[in-house]
Amino acid sequence: MAAGTGNIDAFYALVREHPYMLEHIDQIPSIDTPLHIAANEGQINFATEMMNLKPSFARKLNQDGFSPMHLAFRNGHPKRMLRLLKIDNDLVRVKGRQGMTPFLWAATVGNRDLNCASKNDHIGALNLLIGWLQRNCRGGAFDLSEKVVNWRDEYDNTVLHITAKKEQYEVSAMQLYYRLLLGFEFLFAA
Secondary structure (H helix, E strand, O other): OHHHHOOHHHHHHHHHHOOOHHHHHHHOOOOOOHHHHHHHHOOHHHHHHHHHHOHHHHHOOOOOOOOHHHHHHHOOOHHHHOOHHHHOHHHHHOOOHHHOOHHHHHHHOOOOHHHHHHHOOOHHHHHHHHHHHHHHHHOOOHHHHHHHHOOOOOOOOOHHHHHHHOOOHHHHHHHHHHHHHHHHHHHHHO
């Protein structure tokens, strides 16, 4: 209950009554941890607190094969949960159901976080997502990177179109750089 509502004080009251509660939860192979519940509900402050207390929960899969990051993307809370990547940027590499990482899962189901972040002026989220794409593109994830960069919204706009229209020139420049980088890497990879 405390995780779903984001009530950190209620959570610590439970810990006082049951000091080994988190250790018991961590011993169960597949479970919805308090971090899973917070991510599912978009409770970022609670999720951050939980990551500090029990970092292992961030990589644990629940009974359905989803990590907390998978649940955040699945339930429409990715921008809030991107703050967790500042604590541990490898969370995007946690493989869940069918071997999919959170970003790959989001791409598969059509989550358009770059476009959403562009439309809502979330420059920090854009920088984080673009940086992730650049690092992973260099690591060989060309198909996914190209797919994400070229996603189009309901008006057929890519991230580059949206950022240019909103005069987000810093992001537009990063997108152009990324597209050039992606193009050059394809040339050299052949």
